[in-house]
Amino acid sequence: MTTIDLGLPGLAGVPTADEPQKAKDYKSDQEVRWCPGCGDYVVLNAVQSFLPTLGLKRENIVFISGIGCSSRFPYYMNTYGMHSIHGRAPAIATGLATARPDLSVWVVTGDGDALSIGGNHLIHTLRRNVNLKILLFNNRIYGLTKGQYSPTSETGKVTKSTPMGSLDHPFNPISLALGAEASFVGRAIDSDRAGLTEVLRQAAEHRGSALVEIYQNCPIFNDGAFDVLKDAGEAEQRLIPLQHGKPIRFGANGEYGVVRAGFGSLDVAKVSEVGEDALVVHDAHAEDPSFAFALSRLSTQDLSHTVTGVFRSVTRPTYDDAARAQVDDAKASRAADLGSLLRGKDTWTVIA
């Protein structure tokens, strides 16, 4: 097992492949079973095309998912994988990642799986900063159970379980993750393969937990949920792509930008009105998550302003590295002498 330092801290310890790989190497022999037109297909393809660029041994990659349409993802990957139970993938993956430094562990989850039943595991995984890449397929609906509202559904949504409209105020997954001390948070859209791949790349390179929210269309139960972010003419007004170190500008011709507002808030403005110097320069590495948080609040979840890209990416010790270090320290400083442990300090001897 050759472990080559790729210069990617996120993947340190994971052995690299001897030969170049292709997308099809990552396709399993199982037939893909999503509805026609499901956004999950696009993401699957993007991931299968992206993984070869990491050059890792396939057998050292593991996909762990919960339950939901998106959570069938592992079956289609020619890697190791577990389709576990609803909401628990981050917890299972935490155990796996802690036990095995030589694996690249990916979690695939949905808005219901990750944020409803699995919310607690998600936030704890993020605060612990376990070395996991978490792909959250957000279709703002429960797909597998046939169309109930989810924790990211808009208030007032009429679904099978809310014939008079849903009442709950939705989570903003980015804000939630930042409130939960996430070290890496990004967002992408199923249809934007380049953007998605770029966020995946940065996530893979990040050492620690990386939460990637992926807006995913469910043509069956929530069709067109993200159409405004895809329609030419509409999308440019709404999409705010981030690039570290660059002023945050958007619009078909970069005519809009993000500026400071009040204390600790951000807002959108016309560049022509505020001037280029007023624009906020994106700093994904800011220690204080307040900036990333403010970015996540540029609009409510009506998609009127949707920031994509990497909101935050900071380096902090990871739980699994630290746990292994403690074991290593203990091994280095104390003998693993079972006999002496069992005897302890106070023994007596009975002679025959």
Place this chain on the structure above:
Amino acid sequence: MTTIDLGLPGLAGVPTADEPQKAKDYKSDQEVRWCPGCGDYVVLNAVQSFLPTLGLKRENIVFISGIGCSSRFPYYMNTYGMHSIHGRAPAIATGLATARPDLSVWVVTGDGDALSIGGNHLIHTLRRNVNLKILLFNNRIYGLTKGQYSPTSETGKVTKSTPMGSLDHPFNPISLALGAEASFVGRAIDSDRAGLTEVLRQAAEHRGSALVEIYQNCPIFNDGAFDVLKDAGEAEQRLIPLQHGKPIRFGANGEYGVVRAGFGSLDVAKVSEVGEDALVVHDAHAEDPSFAFALSRLSTQDLSHTVTGVFRSVTRPTYDDAARAQVDDAKASRAADLGSLLRGKDTWTVIA
């Protein structure tokens, strides 16, 4: 049952008492069983002294708790109460508050109860904005199970379960709550009765979920955790009390203040250096939670800068009010005709 509108939206619908009440009216006949010197005593007294000022019928007040030292609170209150199971108090209280508009429902919980096992219920309760007042006793340790670290314990803490030091990065309960869309978030310290009472008052007046973090000393397993916030000479440098509409100043003589920093962040500065005008004016009612979030990040959890008071208090529909409104709407617009429901649209008749 007289329901008088107190002008306190938080308590609308809860009947008021006919006679003035005293603290001792709120003491139950059960012996209080915390360790000598436990901060829980002080909070209990503060609550028992505060409640009479609300002038509610005692029988319409309910305390629901989980499990932990702090969660024994309900036994000591001469109100209705349930000492439920670990982590679930917000979920139980959600059902109760939704079923009963005429109750003032309080949740008592600990840092383990609310943020470890109960984390998911907490964040969902906050995003739903259920009409609950949640008192989170944060002693940064598991008291009842005799001293393991908790999700708010400092990294590196040596406890019974972490002899080599804990590895997890702690939650900041205020940040977490804000990331979870909380409409009201406050913080107080057990020893500061006036401050605590003021936050309780505002929480009670708030319609919706109010999360109040209370720093509480556990003399047995984490003694002195908040001493730096109590020691004269020390405390003034560290404590940043909030008052809505006022510039944020602190220090023995108000020599420090809070100012903007970078994009979306806040920092602490000497007023003499930055000038009064640079000071941030506290706006608890800001629609955008970014400001409150930035306040919660003024320092890491080393208590070097600890903001107290009400970070955020904004009005938003509450889940329980809306759920009741849907039921009322349905009642108003559709007949509750059981016979016709049972028959449905397609019946046929078999004649004898």
Place this chain on the structure above:
Amino acid sequence: MSTGVDGGAAATGTPRSVTKLDRVVIRFAGDSGDGMQLTGDRFTSEAAAFGNDLSTMPNFPAEIRAPQGTIPGVSSFQVHFADYDILTPGDRPDVLVAMNPAALKANIADLPAGGTLIVNTDEFVKRNLTKVGYAASPLEDDSLAAYQVHQVAMATITQNALADTGLGKKDAERCKNMFALGLLSWMYHRPTEGTERFLREKFAKKPDIAEANVLAFRAGFYYGETTEAFAVTYEVAPAKLAPGTYRQITGNTALAYGIVAAAQQSKLPVLLGTYPITPASDILHELSKHKQFGITTFQAEDEIAGICAALGASYGGALGVTSTSGPGVALKSETIGLGVMTELPLIVIDVQRGGPSTGLPTKTEQADLLQAMYGRNGESPVPIVAPQSPADCFKAALEATQIALTYRTPVLLLSDGAVANGSEPWLVPDVDDLPDLTVEFATEPNSPDGTAFWPYLRDPETLARAWAVPGTAGLQHRIGGLEKADGTGNISYEPDNHDRMVRLRQAKIDGIPVPDLEVDDPTGKARVLVLGWGSSYGPIGAACRRVRKLGHSVAQAHLRNLNPFPANLGAVLRSYDKVVVPEMNLGQLALLLRGKYLVDVVSYTKVAGLPFKAEELQNVLTDIVKGVDAA
């Protein structure tokens, strides 16, 4: 009652011979996207409107929409209708409608020789055939020689019929399921107004789609009538059911209605705290439509929050209900225990599915019985009620509520996938005949000295504790999960008190009066008893009828109360030479019966995700009965 399209249209057309049948089983099978559930459902409604007895079984994949044209993507709906009271959806179809090669391949093994097969030929193209592993088209070799095959180009005909509507080709083709329905409706002389009305209502917002579907439906009907392909049509006369007003109902709907009725009859608001899960979600969907009855539905963040909210509502004096399937019960177990300790009413609905773990989410099973009995820490008894058929769910819900409210206890209601999604005619009860479920809350101090409220003072008869709800002046008290002192309810660590309380809680449940077990033994001579529970009532009943038809005596009894058992159960068991207990698990009821009554019951088990087939049980029972009678 008219049976033709457009009123009397059926009277016209080629005269055909009409065969009278007493029962028919039809299975519609197609791709998940072909609308087979809707087709089957409508046919069922027609049969119901016609007055047949009926029983249905939908069968669909766990995927929302598995890849088109594949075996895993096949969805089917079986309906059994008859002129007498039937008990099951039928073991095998008499008629199989196969909309594509996958549907044919997946279902043909179930069609008995001589059965009728109606195939949509349009889908039998190379690509689709290869997809499911047909080397050659089965329509073109003689592999289907054993059946009466009707090849119909359903898609083409439908598209032609809709040519003038201006509808796109794809949309037009989508109506082919209605074509199939029309054809079958014609074959079986079904009334059709209901379906046309239904289509117009369903697509009220898209009138062109509504008309297209009606047209396709009629095209199917006329196709039967005008072509000569079908030599015979069939009549299944209305069933001679007990007089009254009937409707067709699925188990989940009946269960939801039972909860609505419980709300009305108890005059309590209901809070359903739940989390979606197959096959229980429809209970949430249904109840969320009926808020005017004082019903609040709370879709919680998970199963635990769902039951906790329900318990919180019960604490507040509402009727707390939670609905789930097996994996959800596992998650709820800790809170059920809190319900047992706090002695609060709570309805826990478990619509069982195939396990363990995620198992077979869309299939049926009865393997949660022991979980319901014992799946909690400590001695934590709860009553268990299990409906025996779709319509029976209504009564079961009322019974469970009555027990929960009277005894202040969580009650487990064990439905399953077969009962939940299956349907049958239901004799709609008169609202005035429903039981009174009103509760008396405590309003006064009740301690021996009359000054205090003791929440754990019990009614000497029911052993139910006094129940005071928040808002009741002077009765403030605290409850919780720690052991409590008998009477006062204060925390108690006292050894004898704990022992007493453990036994009191058990005695309370053991003492719940449940109806005696009734045995059906027409000859009075049976030496073998077949005892079932839950949804296997139908297949067991049907099997017993067949065994009797063969001239044997066999007794049948069915348990609706699994905890406590009926008082006469032991005596009944002991009065037979042999007791056979068929279960869709590995013998869970059998274990309880053996353990409690020391009777050597014979367990017959099958855990295949499907209801028993009557034929299978008939064979098993016949062998046993013969053996015993010969001995």
Place this chain on the structure above:
Amino acid sequence: MSTGVDGGAAATGTPRSVTKLDRVVIRFAGDSGDGMQLTGDRFTSEAAAFGNDLSTMPNFPAEIRAPQGTIPGVSSFQVHFADYDILTPGDRPDVLVAMNPAALKANIADLPAGGTLIVNTDEFVKRNLTKVGYAASPLEDDSLAAYQVHQVAMATITQNALADTGLGKKDAERCKNMFALGLLSWMYHRPTEGTERFLREKFAKKPDIAEANVLAFRAGFYYGETTEAFAVTYEVAPAKLAPGTYRQITGNTALAYGIVAAAQQSKLPVLLGTYPITPASDILHELSKHKQFGITTFQAEDEIAGICAALGASYGGALGVTSTSGPGVALKSETIGLGVMTELPLIVIDVQRGGPSTGLPTKTEQADLLQAMYGRNGESPVPIVAPQSPADCFKAALEATQIALTYRTPVLLLSDGAVANGSEPWLVPDVDDLPDLTVEFATEPNSPDGTAFWPYLRDPETLARAWAVPGTAGLQHRIGGLEKADGTGNISYEPDNHDRMVRLRQAKIDGIPVPDLEVDDPTGKARVLVLGWGSSYGPIGAACRRVRKLGHSVAQAHLRNLNPFPANLGAVLRSYDKVVVPEMNLGQLALLLRGKYLVDVVSYTKVAGLPFKAEELQNVLTDIVKGVDAA
């Protein structure tokens, strides 16, 4: 072995008569803040070091520190030591040390007439007496006339003894528990170096406190020696145990060591994923100290995350372990089901406590057996192993690991509060004698055609599936909670496959070889068998000895394997006229035995949060034996 303070000091002092005893039970009782657990623990260590057999039972309140001086605040520690092999911590104390009125009141009922009572008089002041409801001091009326009472002003004497140390009054008074320990050590001729060494180590960072404690300890010792108050001292000779090296060990420690040994013997890293809960937390505390053995301890956010992390680690080829108590098992049930379905090794430790719900967290009970067996959705069998005594936990952990690794299955390890916190001497095993637990992971394709890896291909003997861990080239595969095809492990909704897999999973567990049940029947004439499981081994054994001493024959057998049962169990049960099953629940094992073997076992149950008393069982058994023998 020297027994005196400072080496030979015990030889000096007033000569006293020495009585030889074969066994003594001492109970130290005081306020939670009085350090009774430490005192008892030290006395136990002294007895152990002296070579007595011993057994202990701590008893503490659920509150961390209930209000001082109250009954609920009383904490006690009972130690039973003897010159022969004993089985229980003793029913009742021979000597009660009461540090305050509350301790006296809470414990005096257990002291038999004639027993020795040593009281710390300093606390018997008005306020404290009133607090616990003593109108007058029991030391001053004749309510204690039945006992040999020794009144000692322990606090005062201790303070005096420490006057020169410069320690504050309060700190000095705190050492009074060491005074009591010293006094008792003198009375029973205990070796004392161990305690002095212990105190110096414990307070290594506060040498003045260490010295003060040593001084107080010696003061107690000298007090006995110099005052004339105590006329007699006692000797309990070392026990004639099997030869070898012994240490004292509690159940939780032994269990943790068993896991450490399992790690060593399997050469696998261990990941303990857990969440603190009484009385299981000490397993976490202990294991977290032994990282050098390749043990990672993960304190998760809740029980579910704890077991999930353990399962994830097992998936990665580590040994996943999770530890909890009953309420935690309830929460873990869904994930245990996933472990059953994915067929991965997993150790689930349940240290049972009083239930249901939160119940009696610090008390013991055996009421999770049926939860362990059945507390999951679907047919979800798991092996169950239950240690019978504190030291036995070590072996049980190794056995559970061996089963989990060999059969790729979660294993339930059922300890309880009595076993967990109790202690006894343990014959320390030789590391070389421990079993080899190494596993063979799959490294090559195994499909019939040799090209693919089939994760559900089974070893024909064990039925264990092939286990390939991530990182193994060419064996990539996916597992999960959905039903899987026999062999390939692909998702399968096929009815027959499900039935087959359900039965295969059951057969795998049923086929685990467990040692035959051994029956202890010294006369060979017993007609009554007493069968227990888990921690009641001690009391049942003690009771049987007593019954036999009375001249009756009684057979005893004890189940360590609750699933599957030993192969000879049915035959054993049937070979006795009567089988009595004492349990600290309402008859859970009895139900299983009756259900499986149709034997009319007699269930004797007590659910009081305390272990059985040997006396109580003796009476029950004697009556039964007499009845059977007379019949």
